[in-house]
Amino acid sequence: MKLMVNGEAREIAATMLAELLAALDYEGDWLATAVNGDLVHKANRAEFQLSDGDRIEILSPMQGG
Amino acid sequence: MLELYGTELSSRLLLGTAQYPSPAILADAVKASGTSVVTVSLRREMAGGRAGEQFWSLIRSLGARILPNTAGCLSVKEAVTTAKMAREVFGTNWIKLEVIGNHDTLQPDVFGLVEAARILCEDGFAVFPYTTDDLVVAERLLETGCKVLMPWCAPIGSALGPVNMTALRSMRGYFPGVPLIVDAGLGRPSHAATVMELGFDAVLLNTAVAKAAYPVGMARAFGKAVDAGREAFSSGMLEPREVAVPSTPMIGRAVFS
Numbered sequence: 001m002k003l004m005v006n007g008e009a010r011e012i013a014a015t016m017l018a019e020l021l022a023a024l025d026y027e028g029d030w031l032a033t034a035v036n037g038d039l040v041h042k043a044n045r046a047e048f049q050l051s052d053g054d055r056i057e058i059l060s061p062m063q064g065g
Numbered sequence: 066m067l068e069l070y071g072t073e074l075s076s077r078l079l080l081g082t083a084q085y086p087s088p089a090i091l092a093d094a095v096k097a098s099g100t101s102v103v104t105v106s107l108r109r110e111m112a113g114g115r116a117g118e119q120f121w122s123l124i125r126s127l128g129a130r131i132l133p134n135t136a137g138c139l140s141v142k143e144a145v146t147t148a149k150m151a152r153e154v155f156g157t158n159w160i161k162l163e164v165i166g167n168h169d170t171l172q173p174d175v176f177g178l179v180e181a182a183r184i185l186c187e188d189g190f191a192v193f194p195y196t197t198d199d200l201v202v203a204e205r206l207l208e209t210g211c212k213v214l215m216p217w218c219a220p221i222g223s224a225l226g227p228v229n230m231t232a233l234r235s236m237r238g239y240f241p242g243v244p245l246i247v248d249a250g251l252g253r254p255s256h257a258a259t260v261m262e263l264g265f266d267a268v269l270l271n272t273a274v275a276k277a278a279y280p281v282g283m284a285r286a287f288g289k290a291v292d293a294g295r296e297a298f299s300s301g302m303l304e305p306r307e308v309a310v311p312s313t314p315m316i317g318r319a320v321f322s
Contacts, residue, residue, distance in 0.1 A: 005112075006109040006110075006112075007109070024112040024113070025112055025113035026110065026112060026113070028115075028117070028118050030117050030118055030121045030154055031110060031117070031154070032107060032150035032151070032153050032154045033150075034146055034150060037142055037143075037146055038146060039146055039149040039150050039153065041153060042153060057109065058109065058110050059107040059108060059109060059110060059117075059147075059150055059154075060107065060108070060109075060110035060114075060116065060117020060118070060120075060121070060154070061105055061106075061107065061117045061120050061121040061124065061154060061155070062105070062106050062107060062108035062116070062117060062120060063081075063082045063083035063084070063085075063091075063105065063106065063120065064081060064082060064083055064104050064105045064106025064133070064134045064136055065081030065082070065083045065084075065104055065106075065134070065136065065221070065271030065272065
């Protein structure tokens with residue numbers, strides 16, 4: 001399945017959002033996820049089904065003003 | 066004491082966490098400033114990366130309250146989603162709401178700002194809107210449920226200081242009971258003291274401290290300036306006069322000729 005992950009085109013076998021995070025070696029409770037512009041809560045990642053062409057954002061705390 | 070959304074804060078200086086030479090200097094600057102609120106953001110994490118974890122660990126160790134921002138968001142949708150993601154990560158409903166309308170000036174898109182503020186206030190957020198000094202926009206933001214306003218005094222990172230004192234004075238006079246925080250454009254401690262003397266409740270700054278030659282010293286200087294300006298405002302300043310008025314009593318003056 002073709003996905004856009006943080007702006008990069010990726011070919012990923014995972015079908016659930018939680019699987020995607022694991023496949024790309026993302027782990028930690030400081031991460032936030034959004035799919036196609038909407039927040040996907042941490043608790044919902046395991047059941048969140050991904051579709052071809054989905055745009056996924058994986059964000060973490062960073063310096064800010 | 067400053068109260069924002071029901072939380073009492075010991076300091077009237079809110080400090081950004083970006084652009085410091087090192088994490089250690091950031092931590093020392095936060096301590097030196099005396100601030101009790103620091104701003105943070107969310108950005109893309111690299112696959113397998115730990116940058117966010119390290120920064121988050123540092124911020125938590127500072128003991129300051131967290132004010133996440135939506136910096137760089139150009140649309141209502143982006144800002145709202147970023148705010149929701151920040152609430153989940155940082156565990157706070159406080160959000161510094163930025164909807165940027167122009168890449169060059171980083172001027173707020175006030176139309177998008179009001180729309181995003183309405184959505185987020187209805188969703189239970191405590192919204193700190195980064196806005197201009199426009200009174201009508203301020204009215205609209207208060208109508209959406211914002212209990213705090215954060216007008217710029219000059220473009221972000223410009224260090225120009227208050228470029229429109231008349232507008233700031235007018236805003237302070239027009240909204241006497243609303244906490245007003247000057248956010249963006251401050252360059253020097255004297256700028257911070259100036260807006261605090263006008264009666265603003267607090268200031269939020271970042272670049273002026275982080276990009277100083279000695280950020281820790283500058284953080285301390287800003288902390289003192291904010292305190293000085295507030296105490297001056299509370300103590301009733303003398304109005305300027307066009308004529309000289311002797312401070313030493315004239316009565317009892319010796320006459321030698």
